[in-house]
Amino acid sequence: MARPLIEIKGVRHAYQTHSGRLPVLDGLMLAVPEGGFSAVVGPSGCGKSTLTRLIAGLLKPDEGEVWLHGELVGGPKSIVGMAFQNPVMLEWRTVLQNVMLPLEIVPTRMSKREQEDRARHLLALVGLEGFEDKRPSELSGGMRQRASLCRAIVHQPEVLILDEPFAALDAFTREDLWQTMHAVKEKEPFTGVLITHDLREAIFLANEVVVLSGRPARTQYVMDVHLKGPRDIEHLYTPQTADALSILRHQIRIAQGRAPAKEADR
Numbered sequence: 368m369a370r371p372l373i374e375i376k377g378v379r380h381a382y383q384t385h386s387g388r389l390p391v392l393d394g395l396m397l398a399v400p401e402g403g404f405s406a407v408v409g410p411s412g413c414g415k416s417t418l419t420r421l422i423a424g425l426l427k428p429d430e431g432e433v434w435l436h437g438e439l440v441g442g443p444k445s446i447v448g449m450a451f452q453n454p455v456m457l458e459w460r461t462v463l464q465n466v467m468l469p470l471e472i473v474p475t476r477m478s479k480r481e482q483e484d485r486a487r488h489l490l491a492l493v494g495l496e497g498f499e500d501k502r503p504s505e506l507s508g509g510m511r512q513r514a515s516l517c518r519a520i521v522h523q524p525e526v527l528i529l530d531e532p533f534a535a536l537d538a539f540t541r542e543d544l545w546q547t548m549h550a551v552k553e554k555e556p557f558t559g560v561l562i563t564h565d566l567r568e569a570i571f572l573a574n575e576v577v578v579l580s581g582r583p584a585r586t587q588y589v590m591d592v593h594l595k596g597p598r599d600i601e602h603l604y605t606p607q608t609a610d611a612l613s614i615l616r617h618q619i620r621i622a623q624g625r626a627p628a629k630e631a632d633r
Contacts, residue, residue, distance in 0.1 A: 378431035406569035409579030448524035454515030
């Protein structure tokens with residue numbers, strides 16, 4: 368069996384606070400195959416965002432190892448793209464210029480013309496054709512998040528990390544962006560890790576859902592998502608999805624300490 372593209376091996380990590388060390392991850396294990404998409408859910412404060420920074424090489428674990436493409440992660444990796452809940456964009460730059468920003472930082476063989484063409488292609492892919500010369504303040508929250516997604520993948524990263532990118536949006540905009548994500552992944556393949564508190568979002572977007580335990584977090588439960596191929600919002604209203612959501616909600620209650628821990632079988 369081929370080595371997973373993303374591999375977390377027994378990672379432990381703690382933060383130093385004024386009252387002492389605060390353990391957040393405890394022997395965490397996670398493996399994502401090339402082209403896979405894993406959603407990570409768990410109680411608030413269990414270390415989900417810490418996990419994203421470890422994968423991106425922005426943090427080093429206290430113990431354990433993080434591997435990307437068979438290489439031990441020791442620092443920031445250019446093969447990783449990231450999109451966050453708050454799509455921070457530079458107001459003095461146009462939408463097109465904001466999307467092209469990573470190409471000014473990450474080494475590329477593309478000419479300036481090719482860079483602009485790629486940014487325009489991505490903006491069209493997410494429905495922002497015609498908004499290239501607008502300023503970020505002229506876009507709605509959902510449109511800014513679409514532009515942020517383009518910026519995260521403009522340099523063609525192998526890994527895309529999504530840290531609650533749709534959490535601040537209204538329900539209708541979120542669902543629209545979920546479908547956009549599927550369209551983007553089909554045209555721009557990547558290996559993805561999604562951090563979310565929305566169990567429906569996790570099931571709709573991912574191939575598997577990983578439930579983390581309460582802090583310090585470990586891998587408590589892994590669910591293979593039954594949805595295969597192209598997905599429609601109506602897939603979230605099937606009996607199979609209802610059963611999956613029920614299982615995940617129960618696992619979250621276990622992680623929160625509101626259900627017996629003995630039931631947290633992987």
